[in-house]
Amino acid sequence: MIPVAREVGSLRAIPSGGIVSPTGNPDLPREKEKQFRRELILRALQTLQQKV
């Protein structure tokens, strides 16, 4: 859905864990899923610090 985000003007957009679990990955065991979520959020926070 990133192209949609860009088209409506949301320039700071990063790929999520998917439509049904944006900040999750249910295929992973619980602790690995939390690690996945943490890495995604850190990337999001980094994106907030980028100039667009």
Next chain:
Amino acid sequence: MTHESNDMNKKIRVVHYLNQFFAQLGGEEKADVGPGFKDAPVGPERALQQALGNNGEVVATIYCGDNYFAEHQEQVLEELCRRIAEYKPELVVAGPAFESGRYGIACGAVCQAAQQRLGIAAVAGMDEDNVGAGLYRKTTYIVNSGATIARMVAAVQRMAALGLKLARREAMGKPADEGYLPRGIKRNEFAAKPPAERAVDMLLAKLRGEKFTSEIAAPKFAAAKPAAPLGDLKSAVIALVTDGGLVPEGNPEGMEPGRPTRFTTIPVGGMDSLDPDKFDAVHSGYDTALANRDPNRLVPLDTLRVLERQGIIGKLHDFVHSTGGAHAAVENATLIGRQIAERLKAAGVNGVILTST
């Protein structure tokens, strides 16, 4: 002299509304002038009279300063309507306002009032991006005058032609044909070819690099200026927002699963994680099973709380703003976004992570 009793040839009485500038009272310094009336045509009314030819007569010019109108709208409309009624016109013409926003709003409001309060046909003129067009295009016929005054004569000619049709209660054609802004009205009509053929014709034209006209206009998204990059994360207040329809268990506020018109504010101060027994996802556009089992997959509260504890971010904002974004009308989505942004700004939030489904 032959008297024409045929309605089609009766001279339509027209009242023209102008702002202080076009009524030749002055520029911005006269924007405070109150409503007034002139019996003799000046400037644009002469153009209007020319455009009307023998079909109509501009019997009066009414005006109001743009600022005065904006600050006393209801009072001005009452007075203008009273006076318009005295002239007994069959048509009210307002503008063209081109790009001037206050003037455009006034033109739209005067036309709407003439129609709704006096039952008089009315037509306004302004640029399609004029804020007045957004407000009044659905209730009033607005001719797209373009942005520059250089187009005055062309605009007035189209306004006169449209106005005469309206005054004579003739059938009105499509916006593109008659030169008015689309009013959002859909009418069924028979086409020569079935839709599948028309779609394929359009696609073939597109592939060949030929011109084609889409039957549906793609919405225009106003480009928002991106916020400046966030500085130091350690002092930043970060808020979580979602369009995935997070709600407290049982959806106590009855949040809409789609076509949202509002958002909800969920307090999360002191919460370490979103408990699946205390939160639900209500959204008609995706399978919410996974989010229901662990709402942190939708709104990553647990992670943000850890990052806050670890000092990587300054603070996690105490409220999650949420709506169910399925089939959101662009207008509603824009309004919801703006309202949420205002709240976050007032609360001193520096950055937002919005999770979208």
